[in-house]
Amino acid sequence: MEAQQNSAPGRVLVVGAGPAGCAAARVLAEAGWSVVLADQHPVGRDKVCGDGLIPDAHAALARLGLLQAVMAEAQPVAHVGCVGPRGGRVDVPGSMAVLPRRRLDELLNRHAQAAGAAFVQARLERVLEDAQGRVCGAVLKQGAAALELHCDWLILATGAVPKALQAAGLCERHTPSAVALRGYVHAPALVGQIRALEVVWSQAVRPGYGWIFPGPGGVFNIGAGVVDSHSDLQGKGSKKDINLRALFDAFVQHYPPAAELLRQGQLQGELKGAPLRCSLKGARFTRPGLLVAGEAAGSTYSFTCEGIGKAMETGILAAEALQAAGGDAAVRQRYEAALQALRPRFAMYERANSVNAHPWLADLVIWRGKKSPKVLARMAGVLNETTNPGNLISFKGLSRLFFE
Template sequence: MGEDTPSVSATLVDLKQQSIETLPVQTWDVIIAGAGPAGSIAAITLADMGHRVLLTDRDWFPRSKVCGDCLTPGAMRILRRYGLFDAALHAGHRCTQMRIYSPAHVRIDVPGDYLTVKREILDQLLARKALAAGVTFVRGTAAALEKRGDAEIAVRFREGPSMQVARCGLLATGGRLALAQKSGLVAHPVASGAAVRCYVRSRLPIKHMVIACERTILPGYAWIFPVEKDLYNVGCGRFMYRQTEPHLHLKRSFHAFLHTFPIARELMEQGDMETPLKGAVLRSGWQHIGPMASGACLGMGEMVGTTSPYTGEGIGKAMQSGVLAAKLVHRCLRKGDMSELLRYPGYLRLLRGMCYDGFERTRKWFEHPLLVDFLAHRINHSPYLYDRFTAVLQEKNDPAQVFSWCGVLRSLWR
């Protein structure tokens, strides 16, 4: 897979996306609904393996997407593997430090390799790579999947009488679950949380990533991420750990953050919101989502809850799940037996950073301001705990080694 480094402007204008209404009925190896990180990376992987792939999305590209725009080390590893890292680096903003503030504004400085790329650009890069691999990319809203025996499915689209046939269907529709539930997937549709974000144009120079664990947002955080010169992705997200959680009031919390957090206040004093505030739901806890596979259909990405409950990061996790899904589908198509799709959750558990079994034991550390302040203080005063916290952010360590009394007690004598 060779490197391809187009200009940002070229990235946003030269995508050859067709309309589903102009596409004659055909039989494909795989039809993928949703051209975000999970869907596009799965399409690229399957096309590279020699399969005929139809990639669909309900929107014309480029299109905006509510996201923090931050790429984790896992996401960057996948982009490197697929020859897309240089293009993402060219289109994005690289930082070498993250500053994390506790509710009492105890600051933790974490050096590292951080990259932000606006989602409309990242998704465009992935779609261009899919087209180059031989994928057919169309604008069309998949409305229903109909089983045709054990070997085929028919996908019907909302845009007129359009229909396409495939041996397998992959669903990567993010927080939109109607198609998944019609297909017998995702038995637990309750969202795990929500996030809002906007872009702010400001003269204030911020060279690092900013995370603020404000009292009004816990369990969650607000962020300020540089994405271009003088342009910042500013937002906040909050998890709902109990289904009885009251309304999140994220919009109110976001505006409180802009007025009370010193860096955010100064950012707005020297700038203005360039885009309206937009929101989206978060879905995590894939172990409890329910069936991910039914017949020749398989769900992946945020739709099945791959977003991290620790950080809310979703791009890298979605791409990991997409690569895994593509490899499993390839094996099933080669054998002519789709029953192995049912083993997808077991394989998902083996992926780096995707096992969240310890989260229930650690979540109290994200809920209480005093615990967050105490932990921030210990991280700053214990090289042992600081190293492990840094490793968590780099997706190299189990968060339970930091967010637990055992981890804190070890830090007292190490």
């Protein structure tokens, strides 16, 4: 099979039907490409996530033509409530929402299918290569059966678990960047009392943080997460001395609204944990015939672990790279350049992650945010991607907190 040499529609196999994979499938199918979208889970899969849709997710959903449908079901949220170790709080304004990933991913998948993508429930077994070593398809497993699909391009959007990256020869880091634990609590009595995306820092949950996000139908997403959770030695490492369940319990004990939520509400199912891949690190982004998108490429932000919007954005960038004129090398160069352009922002979030290790920094920023409209505006700018989060806690940024 020869590589796609121009912008004429071709055949694409997208493995992974999360936000990144569905975004790529939607854009390409809408442009007339033949798209197969594959995932090992059925449509409407569950995903361990905070479920928060911050402004970058709104922008990506608007680009995909799905924002109105999502907002019709999501719980709108007007603020992020930042709570410091000493109980100080500042509400940062922004256009946000909460929708459980099971439903969000279903809407994204159906949206891609509506544009012409074909969905297949199957898992990646291995990639196929032509005589020159270019990826030209994949072998998928459906139960005991093997399904061999050929394509002009393969997009891997398989999330944080590295197995697919390893199968494609693109994995550079086997361990995750972060881990998180979340549960759903049905507590209709607390609707209206917890209205913000509440993010809580304290010594009790150091070096992580806790959260409560209000979802639709009186269901709240509650969880705790830790960034930089694993050591990394030449791509391999082990989990640090972190007990996520103990961290979650400490968060509930420390933060009265969390304790009240679990006291009054009903936990739906079990608490579930998951790995995350952050900061555009841990994998090569391309090889001939193949692009990596979403969390497989490390599209989740460090510090906040927000990743839905950036996952969709990388999927859109992959689709746009394929649509532009040029051969294999030009497509790969275009896509890698687009991801590299995002790196400075990811780097700033890595710098801001020091708040999780040193919660007193949160106290300082919250204190000034309550007193200074300029500081609050810069915090809102972090949400809207007009302000770099690392600038708030740099030496210069901390100095400005006192002299503005």
